Amino acid sequence: MSRSFKTGGAPHFQPHSTISGVMLQVIFALTPAIVAHVWYFGPGILVQIILASGFALIFEALMLKVRKQPMKLFLGDFSVILTAILFALCVPPLAPWWIALTGMFFAVVIAKHLYGGLGHNLFNPAMVGYVVALISFPQAMTAWLPPSPIATEHLGLGDVLITIANGQPPGGLAWDAITEATPLDTIRNSIAAGEMASEARRSPVFGDFGGLGWEWIANWYAIGGLWLLWKRIISWHVPVTMIGSVLMLGTMAFLLDSGSNPAPLQHVFSGALMIGAFFIATDPVSGCVSNRGRLIFGAGVGIITLVIRRWGGYPDGVAFAVLLMNMAAPLIDRFTRPRIFGQ
Amino acid sequence: MVLAETCLMNPDPTAQARLAGQRLHHFHGGLRLRHNKKISCENPVEKAPLATRYFVPLLQHTGREGDATVSAGQKVLKGDQIGCFSDLGSGCIHAPTSGTVMAIAKHPISHPSGAEGRCIVIKPDGLDRWRDLAPINGWEQAPPQEIRQKIRESGIVGLGGAVFPTGYKVNEANDRGIHTLILNGSECEPYISCDEMLMRENPDSIILGARILQKAIGADRTVIAIEDQMGVVNQVLNEAVQRSGANAIEIVKVTTIYPEGGEKQLIQVLTGIEVPSGGRPTDLGLLCQNVATATAVARAVTEGKPLIERIVTVTGNGVRQPRNLLAPIGTPISNLVDQCGGYAAGAARLILGGPMMGYSLNSDSNPVIKAANCILVLTEEDIRPRQAEMPCIRCGECARVCPAILLPQQLNWSVRNGLWEDAEEYGLADCIECGCCDFVCPSHIPLVEWFRFGKTELQILARDQERAGLARQRFEAREERLARQKRDRKNRIAEKKRALSDARHKQENIEAAIERVRSRKDRES
Numbered sequence: 064m065s066r067s068f069k070t071g072g073a074p075h076f077q078p079h080s081t082i083s084g085v086m087l088q089v090i091f092a093l094t095p096a097i098v099a100h101v102w103y104f105g106p107g108i109l110v111q112i113i114l115a116s117g118f119a120l121i122f123e124a125l126m127l128k129v130r131k132q133p134m135k136l137f138l139g140d141f142s143v144i145l146t147a148i149l150f151a152l153c154v155p156p157l158a159p160w161w162i163a164l165t166g167m168f169f170a171v172v173i174a175k176h177l178y179g180g181l182g183h184n185l186f187n188p189a190m191v192g193y194v195v196a197l198i199s200f201p202q203a204m205t206a207w208l209p210p211s212p213i214a215t216e217h218l219g220l221g222d223v224l225i226t227i228a229n230g231q232p233p234g235g236l237a238w239d240a241i242t243e244a245t246p247l248d249t250i251r252n253s254i255a256a257g258e259m260a261s262e263a264r265r266s267p268v269f270g271d272f273g274g275l276g277w278e279w280i281a282n283w284y285a286i287g288g289l290w291l292l293w294k295r296i297i298s299w300h301v302p303v304t305m306i307g308s309v310l311m312l313g314t315m316a317f318l319l320d321s322g323s324n325p326a327p328l329q330h331v332f333s334g335a336l337m338i339g340a341f342f343i344a345t346d347p348v349s350g351c352v353s354n355r356g357r358l359i360f361g362a363g364v365g366i367i368t369l370v371i372r373r374w375g376g377y378p379d380g381v382a383f384a385v386l387l388m389n390m391a392a393p394l395i396d397r398f399t400r401p402r403i404f405g406q
Numbered sequence: 407m408v409l410a411e412t413c414l415m416n417p418d419p420t421a422q423a424r425l426a427g428q429r430l431h432h433f434h435g436g437l438r439l440r441h442n443k444k445i446s447c448e449n450p451v452e453k454a455p456l457a458t459r460y461f462v463p464l465l466q467h468t469g470r471e472g473d474a475t476v477s478a479g480q481k482v483l484k485g486d487q488i489g490c491f492s493d494l495g496s497g498c499i500h501a502p503t504s505g506t507v508m509a510i511a512k513h514p515i516s517h518p519s520g521a522e523g524r525c526i527v528i529k530p531d532g533l534d535r536w537r538d539l540a541p542i543n544g545w546e547q548a549p550p551q552e553i554r555q556k557i558r559e560s561g562i563v564g565l566g567g568a569v570f571p572t573g574y575k576v577n578e579a580n581d582r583g584i585h586t587l588i589l590n591g592s593e594c595e596p597y598i599s600c601d602e603m604l605m606r607e608n609p610d611s612i613i614l615g616a617r618i619l620q621k622a623i624g625a626d627r628t629v630i631a632i633e634d635q636m637g638v639v640n641q642v643l644n645e646a647v648q649r650s651g652a653n654a655i656e657i658v659k660v661t662t663i664y665p666e667g668g669e670k671q672l673i674q675v676l677t678g679i680e681v682p683s684g685g686r687p688t689d690l691g692l693l694c695q696n697v698a699t700a701t702a703v704a705r706a707v708t709e710g711k712p713l714i715e716r717i718v719t720v721t722g723n724g725v726r727q728p729r730n731l732l733a734p735i736g737t738p739i740s741n742l743v744d745q746c747g748g749y750a751a752g753a754a755r756l757i758l759g760g761p762m763m764g765y766s767l768n769s770d771s772n773p774v775i776k777a778a779n780c781i782l783v784l785t786e787e788d789i790r791p792r793q794a795e796m797p798c799i800r801c802g803e804c805a806r807v808c809p810a811i812l813l814p815q816q817l818n819w820s821v822r823n824g825l826w827e828d829a830e831e832y833g834l835a836d837c838i839e840c841g842c843c844d845f846v847c848p849s850h851i852p853l854v855e856w857f858r859f860g861k862t863e864l865q866i867l868a869r870d871q872e873r874a875g876l877a878r879q880r881f882e883a884r885e886e887r888l889a890r891q892k893r894d895r896k897n898r899i900a901e902k903k904r905a906l907s908d909a910r911h912k913q914e915n916i917e918a919a920i921e922r923v924r925s926r927k928d929r930e931s
Contacts, residue, residue, distance in 0.1 A: 065738070068768055070766040071766050072766075072855040073766075074844050077788070078850050080846065081793045082796050082799065085801065136794055142799075350800075396816075401813070403683060404683065405683035
């Protein structure tokens, strides 16, 4: 008696990873930095993550419905949650709720779904959301808190919620009383005021290399990123050339004119450089495909970031640099195709 | 251009290929997979008992279906030729046992397409009687030409899975000039252990086959590549080399990385050279053969026995007692599974070949064919997908593991959107269908299936283009012919007109002369 079987294509193993698995691992790699963020800037970041994730899921569901895509499959892939977390990590912890709403609208609806959904977006959605929010709400988007060791006011979770809900600090507190210029702002303003970069560094917002608190969050980003490297979720090419180009150009600028340029390590440990190098510029969808392309992509992001920080209109330039390189990625891919075996 | 680069590094790739096996190199990508080989290696190879019917397909490798040289009702002896192929250096197939040809009928033929084909159905008489065997006595003294002829007559094909006729290969190798014979014993796909068992149990036949092949193609030396995880095999083979007294045979251990057993990958590991795209190992003076093929050659030459049986690994979680069987070609797969204790609970997929490159069969009534190195039965648990197919997120894992250094994510895009020029440019034809990209894809895209589809489409496109080209040539030739005919006709008419007018002219002249004479006469008279 013969027995029949259902047929199927090779290979006949279960594939060893899933999209949701990859996304969860990236989210997992971000948790040390999120904890550090809470440590230095209070519970605001958690509220921002929940807010952004909620908006992101709603927009995602809406767009999936409009585009007639399988709802459960795509809502469960965690990609939109990752976008929301990356966005939340870039906005000030007390930013009012409409910032998350606007950011997520542009990230999920415009940057992701109007370009064709998961895997088809030309631009990094989190960065699109961030940049739109930054341009639309410049004041709210730059209202950063001082790190807890030098903060005078420590807001509890209730105060944080009220601030985010109202867009106003509670109990007659003025914004000025609870916010503080970021280290990058401080440098920028001091240099603009004719001070030496080394003089600017005397401000209490600075730590050993970068900003106080900021540098520790950056460290944890780096550790999470190294874990991703070890798990082979990301490749070394983008982080190495991105940080490498910043260090190299930063050192050159510092040696040429140490008065108006901060020390190179200051650049690396400030702003969004670490999260950018390990978590944002490494986004596979909007980045380059080949390893040589990734080297160029990373270097491009690093260089443009430095140029914006030094000469541009914004204190940090990672988001703009990433978006600019996103545009260049298809062209870079064209010219960096690896040589095929035997050709 | 890149070949030129390679040449810059070494002015003569063939010279470098001569050093095969002296230093090991790497190939791009690949996967370290769980071997799963032990389960089928615990028992010695066992001979399959006589089946009640044998179904020998007339199509066992690429090319056209062969022709039966026997007819229904005819008695055959074991080893009698029962079919032959007209293309690819005329290979042939032989009766796996003695008995009666019942029919030449449609039957499943273990083909990837699942299609049926003509099979010679043999009912055994139970005697398993050989025909008169005609070995080459004293092959050491025999002319290589005679050995190659014997290989061709014996229906030997590459037993590693590609089943390319060995007779054709050795003839081509002889014409091209080969310095090194590579015997491939690196069986890199998980589960498959037939070559390992063969090397363990019958090393002398492999060494003998190596010496015969080496003589048949005029090679200087042989390199036998085995895996580093094969334990005792290295020692056993080395002892066999010593026993044989051959001095130009080397055993080389290579690291087990899938798909190292692929011909091009193995050559890169042994020599550091890439076989040129679209080229063959013979371009480098190398010939690659499977170890089991060498054994088949030894049998054919020294015993006169054609290829009518092979070792098949019957394994997987869906089989009760996995093991290796020596099975005649044409044995129904169900017989082999029965001999291995039958199916285990949850058996869900029947695969001919390994889990990475093998293809699934729809029924176990399919017969063992020359390509059948492994019958793998997987359970529901083994094959269950963990998510539905998702869009590509361009993570690039596929490119990292691709041994052909392709960009599978780009190929996927081109093939799915029918961008055939792009697909060609991105090297679709260079894909070896190893399945590495598929295995690592987090989106679970059936990349290899798409690539197979794309390759077929490209072939159809090329054929259409060729046809269109031919049609154009024909059209142009016809146009030219018509134009020529028209020109000729015109010329002929002009010629005729001239001739006619000349003639009329002549006539007029004559008439005028006559007139003149007449008028003169009139005047005179």
